[in-house]
Amino acid sequence: MSHIKKIVPKEYEGRKIREYLKEDLGLSSRLIRSASIDKRIYVNNKAVKMNYILKGEENILIDLMKEESQNIDPENIPIDIVYEDEDIIVVNKSPNMVVHPTKRHQSGTLANALMYYFKESNQKCIVRLVSRLDMDTSGLIIIGKNQYAHMELSKDMSENKIxxxxxxxxxxxxxxxxxxxxxxxxxxxxxxxxxxxxxxxxxxxxxxxxxxxxxxxxxxxxxxxxxxxxxxxxxxxxxxxxxxxxxxxxxxxxxxxxxxxxxxxxxxLDFKSPRTKKxxxxxxxxxxxxxxxxxxxxxx
The missing domain is CATH 3.30.2350.10 (Pseudouridine synthase)
Structure with a gap:
């Protein structure tokens, strides 16, 4: 399971968990809200609301996986996976391949191939593109496998850290x-x-x-x-x-x-892992x- 596990620093004792998630972990309001609604944020193995007051040095777990769907048909198209972990997948896109379905190209895209790969490998992921390439440009593309990874890497991309x-x-x-x-x-x-x-x-x-x-x-x-x-x-x-x-x-x-x-x-591509910062x-x-x-x- 893809998740974030942390021990709350003592200085956050007496503060709301929402503040800790935003300030210390840098999570977006959108991600926090979504995880809270789905009851995917736990303190000491118990789901909590965002007004929960921290006692300090508690165990926090955020489950990053959620049931999501995407209107992209899975297609059995070979893909060249250069790197993969629980947060991201990096593929070497073939030339003459569209990255995401469009009106003119509704099938045969990299996204169609990825949806098939996720389905066959039993990964409950949707296609979250961090980078894109023109149809005729070949090479490396980063895809986030969860909302957290996509958010972190998109921020790094906008700040020219990739x-x-x-x-x-x-x-x-x-x-x-x-x-x-x-x-x-x-x-x-x-x-x-x-x-x-x-x-x-x-x-x-x-x-x-x-x-x-x-x-x-x-x-x-x-x-x-x-x-x-x-x-x-x-x-x-x-x-x-x-x-x-x-x-x-x-x-x-x-x-x-x-x-x-x-x-x-x-x-x-040279960048830091969104989770480990490696x-x-x-x-x-x-x-x-x-x-x-x-x-x-x-x-x-």
Whole structure:
């Protein structure tokens, strides 16, 4: 069972349990309210209300699992699990796979595959995405398996405490072998457009990059995101005159003859476990289509 167990510090003696849960454990009001209604908060093995007055050094247990449903059909689709514990699962998403069902893609998504996996492994979880990737971008995605884990990691994500590393194959040679692109990204108010542009009206966007390998007329570039805007790496690299191979939205149409999607892979995540605060450093190898692309341009 997924739960949090703590011994209340003596300084909280005489205070309401709600205050302890918010101040010391950092739990959200929403999580506390939900767990309280379901009678999933215990003091010395007895369910209590949130106005319970603590006596100090008592044993508290919060049961994180609750009966939940999600309107996503389980589908038997293989998934590449890179890491899993009682709070999170990290998967290496295949290219050309939508993360969550949409009007256009109601099945065959990563969420459909995860719902099947949870069902088959007898885990009462719903899909709580901490991070997302474009359909054509491959790589690592974090999913919270309970409300607490999702809340903690979403907070870390918003505070840039989760390091997200990507590998991209770009046209031409970057002017500098490493540097920072600090340019605002803006979504034009054009109906139906998904394309972003560099524009001072946009949000500040920061990408740190380093050339990992240089080919005849291309670079393999590592990108470390400081901000996480939609299409950020694609827009930033294209703005420098070095679009990603296969990126027909920000680059060259003819690339599609060599690779069928942008050569962008979320290969690395570094973050702390939401429960133990242990440092996790996860990596995912380049997928086959990007490896083939690299071998092709290496031989030019």
């Amino acid at each position: 390091e997200k590393r990507y590998l991209a194959v770009v046209h031409g040679h970057m002017k500098d072998t490493e540097g920072t692109i600090d340019l605002p990204i803006y979504r034009p108010e054009e109906e139906g457009t998904i394309r972003r542009v560099i524009d001072e009206r946009g949000q500040r966007s920061i990408t740190h990059y380093k050339v990992v390998e240089r080919f005849k007329d291309s670079d393999l570039v590592e990108c470390l995101l400081e901000t996480g805007r939609t299409h950020q790496i694609r827009v930033h690299l294209s703005s420098q005159g070095h679009p990603i191979w296969g990126d027909t939205l920000y680059g060259l149409e003819e690339d599609s003859e060599i690779i069928k999607r942008q050569a962008l892979h979320a290969y690395g 440092e996790l450093s996860l990596r995912a190898d380049l997928p086959e289509d990007i490896r083939v692309l690299i071998e092709t341009i290496r031989m030019e």
